[in-house]
Amino acid sequence: MLLEATTPSVDQEINPWESAAHRFDEAAELLRLDDGMRKVLRSPAMELTVNIPVVLDDGRIEVFTGYRVQHSIARGPAKGGIRFAPDVSLDEVRALAAWMTWKCAVANIPFGGGKGGVICEPQLLSESELERITRRYTAEICEFIGPERDVPAPDVNTNEQTMAWIMDTYSMHQRHTVTAVVTGKPLELGGSLGRPEATGRGCLFVTEQALKQLGLDVSRTRVVIQGFGNVGGMAARLMTRRGLKVVAIIEYDGAVYNPHGLNIEELMSHRLETGSICGFPGGEDLDKDQAMLLDCDVLLPAARENVITSANAERIRAKILCEGANGPTTFVADSILAEKKVFVIPDILANAGGVTVSYFEWVQDRQGYFWNEKMVNDRLEEIMVTSFHDVIGYAEKHGVNNRTAAYMLALDRVAYAIKKRGLYA
Numbered sequence: 001m002l003l004e005a006t007t008p009s010v011d012q013e014i015n016p017w018e019s020a021a022h023r024f025d026e027a028a029e030l031l032r033l034d035d036g037m038r039k040v041l042r043s044p045a046m047e048l049t050v051n052i053p054v055v056l057d058d059g060r061i062e063v064f065t066g067y068r069v070q071h072s073i074a075r076g077p078a079k080g081g082i083r084f085a086p087d088v089s090l091d092e093v094r095a096l097a098a099w100m101t102w103k104c105a106v107a108n109i110p111f112g113g114g115k116g117g118v119i120c121e122p123q124l125l126s127e128s129e130l131e132r133i134t135r136r137y138t139a140e141i142c143e144f145i146g147p148e149r150d151v152p153a154p155d156v157n158t159n160e161q162t163m164a165w166i167m168d169t170y171s172m173h174q175r176h177t178v179t180a181v182v183t184g185k186p187l188e189l190g191g192s193l194g195r196p197e198a199t200g201r202g203c204l205f206v207t208e209q210a211l212k213q214l215g216l217d218v219s220r221t222r223v224v225i226q227g228f229g230n231v232g233g234m235a236a237r238l239m240t241r242r243g244l245k246v247v248a249i250i251e252y253d254g255a256v257y258n259p260h261g262l263n264i265e266e267l268m269s270h271r272l273e274t275g276s277i278c279g280f281p282g283g284e285d286l287d288k289d290q291a292m293l294l295d296c297d298v299l300l301p302a303a304r305e306n307v308i309t310s311a312n313a314e315r316i317r318a319k320i321l322c323e324g325a326n327g328p329t330t331f332v333a334d335s336i337l338a339e340k341k342v343f344v345i346p347d348i349l350a351n352a353g354g355v356t357v358s359y360f361e362w363v364q365d366r367q368g369y370f371w372n373e374k375m376v377n378d379r380l381e382e383i384m385v386t387s388f389h390d391v392i393g394y395a396e397k398h399g400v401n402n403r404t405a406a407y408m409l410a411l412d413r414v415a416y417a418i419k420k421r422g423l424y425a
């Protein structure tokens, strides 16, 4: 009876804020953080909801709801992407903002955490409608963002064009060009070399460390990737180049499988031509839910939240789970994976490559001095490898799993900053 009363409902399980809060509470308890500090770290520092009127191409006016949440600015300006999707919610943006705080702390870069989102269906909107939504959203959050305050970046369904519009709109309000207000910009507008590949490249670096840790041979490594966009696509490309075998790619409309390894460049061309990865001549089509359960060394979810839940965690057969997406695993699935001894590289470590190169971009913009690609990639590798070993070391020292270790490390760093700064009354 007691068990039944404490078992989370499906709604609780898939609510990202519940997952974030659950992991936070666990780490805070293990760190014996005092009650006051828990309250400070648990609640987002600022939440903004805006309803933005936009004229559509056919002349109609539509009102879109958008959010920007700053979870913490204790270690530096808030940092985090903006996503456009029909199912964006305040709870999701809150969780994503908190994850950014923990991610920046794990990578030890001088940022807090923030996130934004607009409820819309980008696939149904024209380029000029998207531009008007982006510009009006930016105008509404203009007072809250800035190079020293809160620095947005791309996320699901936003890209370097979106960032260029945000930079331009913000700059028009400031009456001068402010490139450091966003990262993930086009190269010609203050972007950084290596930024588009950074999240995927970061996933590669931590996967290599995990393989070493488990004594697995790179050339025999079979990888399954869910998501074939900026993160999954880049990771697939870079991993293949490094000698790993990407045996399956899973997308929203199906999966393709080739036990000998997929030719990623050809699969990208096939998708470009047909609009889908399905029907690829270099592999066989597979049911997407089945593909998640393939026997493999590395499973890399690189799309959205809640793909590994209590419904499939038991049947996952990967040795390593590298979380390229934010929040792909629910907190209920965590304990199932831990029991199965899956080596989890948690999202706040695994996908930190994107925000790390965002940090490099912000530094370059502020200095007006731009680095070559080797410098970006070498420094990224250094941070990813160091962060990996910081987390693994913490896990060993405290006898906890990698996710809990990453949270403990992050909470510890942020709590330290808050304590040192003290509370302004």
Ligand code: GLU
Binding pocket: 079, 080, 081, 082, 151, 152, 153, 154, 155, 156, 183, 326, 351, 352, 354, 355, 356, 358
């Ligand atoms: N949206 C990415 C993330 O979730 C990048 C954020 C950034 O670069 O600020 O980590």
